[in-house]
Amino acid sequence: MNSPDAAQLGKRAEQMIRTLAPLSSEPDKLVRLFLSKEHRQAADQAAVWMREAGLDVTEDALGTVRGSMGKGPKLIIGSHLDSVVDGGHYDGPLGVIAAIIAADEIKKRGIDVAIDVIAFGDEEGSRFPSTLSSSAALAGHFEPHTLNLMDAKGLTFEQALEAYGKNPADIPKAAYRKSEAAAYVEVHIEQGPRLEAANEPLGVVTGIVGQSRWSTTVRGEAGHAGTVPMNMRHDALLGAAEMALAAEKLARAFKDMVATVGRIEARPGATNIIPGEVVFTVDLRCMDDAERRRAVAAFEKEAQAIAAARKLDVKFQPFHAIDATPCDRRLQDLLASAIADLGHKPLRLSSGAGHDAQAMAKLCPSAMMFVRCRGGISHNPAEFTSEADMGAAVAALIRFIERFAARTN
Numbered sequence: 001m002n003s004p005d006a007a008q009l010g011k012r013a014e015q016m017i018r019t020l021a022p023l024s025s026e027p028d029k030l031v032r033l034f035l036s037k038e039h040r041q042a043a044d045q046a047a048v049w050m051r052e053a054g055l056d057v058t059e060d061a062l063g064t065v066r067g068s069m070g071k072g073p074k075l076i077i078g079s080h081l082d083s084v085v086d087g088g089h090y091d092g093p094l095g096v097i098a099a100i101i102a103a104d105e106i107k108k109r110g111i112d113v114a115i116d117v118i119a120f121g122d123e124e125g126s127r128f129p130s131t132l133s134s135s136a137a138l139a140g141h142f143e144p145h146t147l148n149l150m151d152a153k154g155l156t157f158e159q160a161l162e163a164y165g166k167n168p169a170d171i172p173k174a175a176y177r178k179s180e181a182a183a184y185v186e187v188h189i190e191q192g193p194r195l196e197a198a199n200e201p202l203g204v205v206t207g208i209v210g211q212s213r214w215s216t217t218v219r220g221e222a223g224h225a226g227t228v229p230m231n232m233r234h235d236a237l238l239g240a241a242e243m244a245l246a247a248e249k250l251a252r253a254f255k256d257m258v259a260t261v262g263r264i265e266a267r268p269g270a271t272n273i274i275p276g277e278v279v280f281t282v283d284l285r286c287m288d289d290a291e292r293r294r295a296v297a298a299f300e301k302e303a304q305a306i307a308a309a310r311k312l313d314v315k316f317q318p319f320h321a322i323d324a325t326p327c328d329r330r331l332q333d334l335l336a337s338a339i340a341d342l343g344h345k346p347l348r349l350s351s352g353a354g355h356d357a358q359a360m361a362k363l364c365p366s367a368m369m370f371v372r373c374r375g376g377i378s379h380n381p382a383e384f385t386s387e388a389d390m391g392a393a394v395a396a397l398i399r400f401i402e403r404f405a406a407r408t409n
Helices: 008-021 037-052 093-108 131-141 142-147 157-163 167-176 196-199 236-253 289-309 329-341 356-360 387-408
Strands: 057-058 065-069 076-082 113-118 183-187 202-208 210-219 256-259 262-265 277-287 314-322 348-353 368-369
Touching: 008 037, 008 387, 037 057, 037 065, 037 093, 037 113, 057 277, 076 093, 076 356, 076 387, 093 113, 093 183, 093 236, 093 387, 113 131, 113 314, 131 167, 131 356, 142 157, 157 167, 157 314, 183 329, 183 356, 183 387, 196 202, 196 348, 202 329, 202 356, 202 387, 210 236, 210 289, 236 256, 236 277, 236 289, 277 289, 289 314, 314 348, 329 368, 329 387, 356 368, 368 387
Parallel strands: 076 113, 076 183, 183 368, 202 348
Antiparallel strands: 057 065, 065 113, 202 368, 210 277, 210 314, 256 277, 262 277
16 A cells, blocks of 8 residues: 655645635635535536546535445445534545545555545525435435425525426436445534644544534514513513523533524514513533433423523424444554554544534444644635645545555455
């Protein structure tokens, strides 16, 4: 096995990152939403790179780009092209780019291995309240009700697909048969501070946390801000604030759990009106699914008690739930060996963020390699991964593919 030139691989990855960077709906920040013009541009660019790498390129009914080489059950490698609003340039695209470069290098070396490089379009769920729909389709468990979800402009998922030039009836055709998929591996920035704290560029993911997301609607009574005494108010916002603090307290009481109130809207939203209705979201994550479910139930019980004390009404609407996903141990060990081959210590760590690997694990053995990012910052314009660390990641991925091919041939 020849040693990959990590420095050159890193430079190549950075050039490709810079090529994708301007593909945004807003000039002063990165906004690349699923099924948007910018998604189309990024997908087209990924397809160009795949063809230049000698891959056969197709695109499915959800706009996922697939570059293929070799015959037989595929080692599937990829990540996503979409972004959060005002996000960073490495979250997602680095995994697509690393896969393309690695496949190119493997093909040039004449290594006999069947690979599919994948560029997903809907991992973040920034446009529709649906995460991982692209990878769910490939894994054969796309939820039909997703087609009815609506974006901020009132366009349904189905309408957006049709506007993108796709036929929703073709979605089932995107799915792999289990016999066609040997494994899935994803390279992704860590989005956290642990690799940096350990002074290591690369890590092996042991598992991905389970998630529960729901909206909470609190209804009280709107009233004049100056004429209703404090002891006679039914202020929905104050009740919601107390519930948000209850979510924080609950998460702190459980081991390795996090809770986030990420969106809140008070209605009617006027300075001089007591809020009559508030809607807020809760995102709860934990590696222990049983504890996560207990925490959800405990939150609902506490929120109902708060509502009763304040003479408010509260309702809950779940919109996303996924169990924790352990990564395949054999793939973990192959990744760790590949990282060690390059002279790095393969730190083992869990992922607190959801990833396409979570959906793909329902199809085939799946694993992830994390790449150090500066300050652990992600979902932020300050997100950054160095050329050196990207080069190390691509070099380790090439090593992994070589080891995987040797094991399966």
